[in-house]
Amino acid sequence: MCGISGIFNFDGAPVNEAQLREMNRVIHHRGPDGDGIYIEGNAGIGSTRLAIIDLREIANMPIYDTENRYVIVYNGEIFNYVELRNELLQKGHKFNTGSDTEVVLNAYKQWGEDCLHRLNGMWAFAIWDKTEKTLFCSRDRYGIKPLYFYKDDNKLIFGSEIKQILSCGVDKTVNDETIYDYLVFHFIDHTENTFFKNITKVQAGHKFTIKNNEFKLSRWYNLPEVNYIRDEKNLYSDLYDLLYDSVRLRLRSDVEVGSCLSGGLDSSAIVCIMHEILHNEGKPEIQKTFTACYDDPLIDERPYVEEVIKQTNSTKYYLFPDVQGFRSDIDKMTYHQDEPYT
Template sequence: MCGISGIFNFNGAPVDKAQVSEMNRIILHRGPDGNGVYVEGNVGIGSTRLAIIDLREISNMPLYDTDNRYVIVFNGEIYNYIEVGNELKKKGYKFHTDSDTEVIINAYKEWGEDCLHKLNGMWAFAIWDKQEKTLFCARDRFGIKPLYFYKDDTKLIFGSEIKQILSCGVDKSVNDSIIYDYLVFNFIDHTENTFYKNITKVQAGHKFTIKNNEFKLSRWYNLPNTGFMQDTLNLYKDFYDLLYDSVRIHLRSDVEVGSCLSGGLDSSAIVCIMHDILHNEGKSEIQKTFTACYDDPLIDERPYVEEVIRQTNSTKYYLFPDVNGFLSDIDKMTYHQDEPYTGATVFAQWSVFKKIHETGIKVVLDGQGSDEILLGYFSFFPFHLKRNLLNPFKFISEFVNGVKTSNLGYNKFLQNLIYFNTGSVRYRHVLKNSGAFVQNEFASSHNRWDVFNEMIAASGLEANRLSNLWNISIPSLLRYEDRNSGAFSVEARIPFLDYRLVEFIFTIPLDKLIQKGWTKSVLRKSLKGKIPEDIRMRKGKLAFSVPQKKWLTEIPGYLEDTFNNDFRSGKYIDRERILGIIKSGNFNDKILYRAFALEKWMKVFDLH
């Protein structure tokens, strides 16, 4: 975990080093171990460093190649840096550090922009070529590490966080279309557009170059279109071997690595595999795990977590997010998130990383990404059933099994089947819900049906999975993960998004991923005997839950003050209606939270 900063002046004006230094200062939380700036005429790049691999100062950034032609700033980790480094050494390259940063800069020297395909990891980096006067920036395949930019006719400003760009005095006008998508559809991070009209997100698998003063943004990665595998005889072994190896290389670090543990299938798999790796490599380390807990047994995961702790002999750290901590940290968390977010689950994750920081751990593994690529969400199930409409026996069998494994009951299950498969029904539903608090004039001035229809991807299972990967789920989860971990100088690593594993998963026939009512069937079968059985075959797994409605019900005065004092979001939110909802005590907590988070964001960043 680090942070990068950069300015390129198209008009040839010299970059103010103090301005790049200020951009660095704003993100010192991301990298308190090193801080550096390089300025050459009309270009300036900077970096803050969280030292993880090769802790020596010689590995601080900006880092130069041996010929002093290239300069790099880099945020992330390259997990196969050892293998790529060895390949480069065979070609005659010399290394002065043991860092993955130097591997990137030499890979760029050898393969140019094609070096991206050699790398396995998470990254956003910028390389300045002094000789060709070329700036090259790239983001990793699935967008685990962030990169944003502002561009006009005279300059380009880029950074790991939006607040860095705002510090350069750019126009802070908000993006009404994105606010509409957020308030009405509950969509965020679903396009290249941000909540700021003039700030753009470099999307996953994209890169940009500036050469001869010409800016070019393009996509460098997409999933290979190889089709589904024909031979599934060794499917479960091959899958497990890839997951095992992903966890193995994600453990490469010169500092201690811990794990987030929710008690669900994904995080439990990572913790158990990590334990097996340490044992198989003869290492005596006892890993540390971190879990958010609650007094409410309906959302508390400790019974499942305890099973994992017993199997792995891990050291457990329990923390208890509550409404008082939420009120204490809400402004700071809003600041670090940069943009609105969809619910108080973000605070639970914030609290986990706060605890991790307090224990001195700098790196953790987390289970994000599995639900989206392995079809873990229940919302995938209706699309799975739709695929079997022409096979009545299989349709009925999967329907009955789905009712059992989801714990929803027949009526609710059938309602969900219709809802998720029918875009027009979903559209009317979200419009009706948002009508409870969105300003009528604002709502009537937008027609975003095309965006909604594209994002929900109701046409089929594979289209819906791809939308979850690239648009409506993983991008927002990764943003939360990055900002919450970065706020506490912690690096979060995501083994399920190792590109080798993701590409393999997308070759698995869809009917192997959901089977006999079970979502994530391949993961469950591959983990037989590897994790506690109660977790492997757990029904109705909770999402990363918090008692959001209970918390909001306990703070009506605070909510009313938020909308009464220095009200900022009046263009979007009908204050009288939202106050009426709060006073009634009978509200949809998801809708109320979105209005609350928008108003908080506008206050924290002084927006109008």
């Protein structure tokens, strides 16, 4: 994962560079492989990078288009970036890196905000247009990658984690309604509210822009309304084809890819399909799987895991969570989560 940061001052005040760098610093854990910022007057964006695609330093963010008009910071992965890159090359776009970040940037350059509908992946990104002085930010369809913001009459501050925004001196008053919903109903993520009264989450499938000093937040994606199965005859084969293609795309990486394996239906299916794909493509990689194990046989799933391991010849890693480990990790978990969770 990576992390992004941003500040826009509606009152025209220049962005405080030290403040933006501090926002990057507090999320160094999200991106230990590189960090950077871009500031232009009253607008500034920053990022920390965990390198997955194109590990070279040239692929660190912020990334600029070849004409030096657009600047992007980005957290996520676009699984169909190879296909999109080829399409964009045919349309005359140029690339300096092999990263999916630059694919997103050129996709925005080609199709504008409509590029979101062409992206297959998970993301939160911000693009600054130097010519139009426009900021565009987006979150993926299902909210896999986080994005939060604080806004008042003078400024907008956004980031991948709440702690970045708090580092700018934003008031930490709690949101009583959110706390009530959590304690009484165990609800989280059901509204745009966070556990902090002054901090809002960009909800799944939403975007926002700042143009001519005007902030606009809107939904760009919703689940399609389909109340019937189109083709019952090929239902199972269609499901398998979709799952196979989904796993295939997610194996694109310049670093090793592993998988959690619980022994349940979902993870077992994914690991078996990974094995099939690697075998079909003649790749020599040995899969690595990671499993939480317990001494209590009533909750331990190692017998099921072992069946998958035998089928796929994967290298297994067994982890044994316990109360002592939980106690030692709880403070760190709380720090990274920023909010209660279920």
